[in-house]
Amino acid sequence: MYNFDVERPASVADAAAAMGREDAQALGGGQTLIPTLKQRLASPSVLVSLGGIAEMKGVCMTDDGRLAIGGATTHATVTTKAAGHYPGLAALASHIGDPAVRNRGTIGGSLANNDPSACYPAAALGSGATIITNSREIAADDYFQGMFTTALDEGEIITEVRFPIPSASNYQKFVQPASRFALVGVFVAKFADGVRVAVTGASNDGVFRWSEAEAALSADFSAGAIDGLSLSGGDMISDLHGTGDYRAHLVGVMTKRAVSAAS
Template sequence: MYAFEIEKPTTLADALAALKEEDAQALAGGQTLIPSLKARLAMPSKLVSLAGIEEIKGICTADDGRLCIGGGTTHGAIAREAADRFPGLAGLAAKIGDPAVRNRGTIGGSLANNDPSACYPSAALACGATIVTDRREIAAGEFFLGLFETALEEGELITEVRFEVPEASNYQKFEQPASRFPLVGVFVARYADRGGVGVTGASEGGVFRWNEAEEALASNWSADALEGLSVPADGMIEDLHGTPEYRAHLVKVMTQRAVAAAG
């Protein structure tokens, strides 16, 4: 590590003020940033911890029925507290990392970092979630711009994520055993008039919606509806864990499993 200052505000207003200082960076759960600091991949002179800001934590149901999750809510809290209201998302959160990661990492930090293998972006896209910041509301389809890229501006913080809760949903991921990140992860969501399919871990462009599968599932919510479909291997990630063709195949397999599990 190296020398840096750390500030621990207890209000959102104080955090935003601190982030206006030169070379200040927000610290949510730290599950990505701290390893980056250790490897010198990031070297801010000041960290602004969001851990003590209670106003961006918690889960509630809005008047319009949407589930509203504070950006500072941990994966563990979502796994426990959303189990009855949104079991698909709770199941996703329960599969992230290990207990230490789940009790530190936050949904806001995960979405803001937009790791190509992060789990939440697939759910946000599949459900058409709204990402709320201290300045505006951003539709999930406009939020994710590419690997580690989002629509967030300098100093902008995610304060809440709003989900339209589906009638049925499920998340399936094919894990890389050492990291527990998905080689491919798929979140499916069934609504009265549409189906949502969000895919993470597979594409060089980051998280994406499998539109062809969504169209098929809208009229026939079953794993069989995907039988004649395939995902092009072009643009899929190639690394020591698998070829583009392998990942393209996994997208279909994991989507079918998720649809079957969602019921």
């Protein structure tokens, strides 16, 4: 490690002001950032801890029927507090990492980092969620812009995420055993106006929607509806854990499992 300052703001306004300092970096649960600092892959001079901001924590229903989750809310809290409103999302949160990660990691931190194998990006994109920051609202379809890349501006903070609640949903993850990240993860959500299918862990471009599967499942919400559909392995991550073709195959398998479980 190396020397750096730590700011502990008590409000979003204070956090935004602290993020205005030169070379400042927001700190959520620290499950990605702290290991990154230890490996000297990042070296911010100021860490702005968001863990003490009460207005960024909690789970509640909005007046328009969406589930609102504060950006500093831990995975463990989502697991318990969202279960009665959005069971598919709560189940996803319950299988992120291990108990230590779930009790420290936050939904805002996960979405801000946008790891290509993280689970929450699939939930947000698959749900058509809205990412709310200290300055604006961003639709999930516009938010994710590639591997580790988002629409966030410099110093912008995720304060809340709002999820429309589908009539049926499920997330299926083929786990990489060592990291507990998704080798491939698929989130399926059925709404009155159609089905959304979001895939994480597979693509070189990060989380994405599988539009062909969405069209097929919107017409017939059954696992058999996607028989014959496939994705190109050339667009997929290929590493020591699996080839691009293997990941492309897993997308279909996980999608079928998610649809069957949701049904």
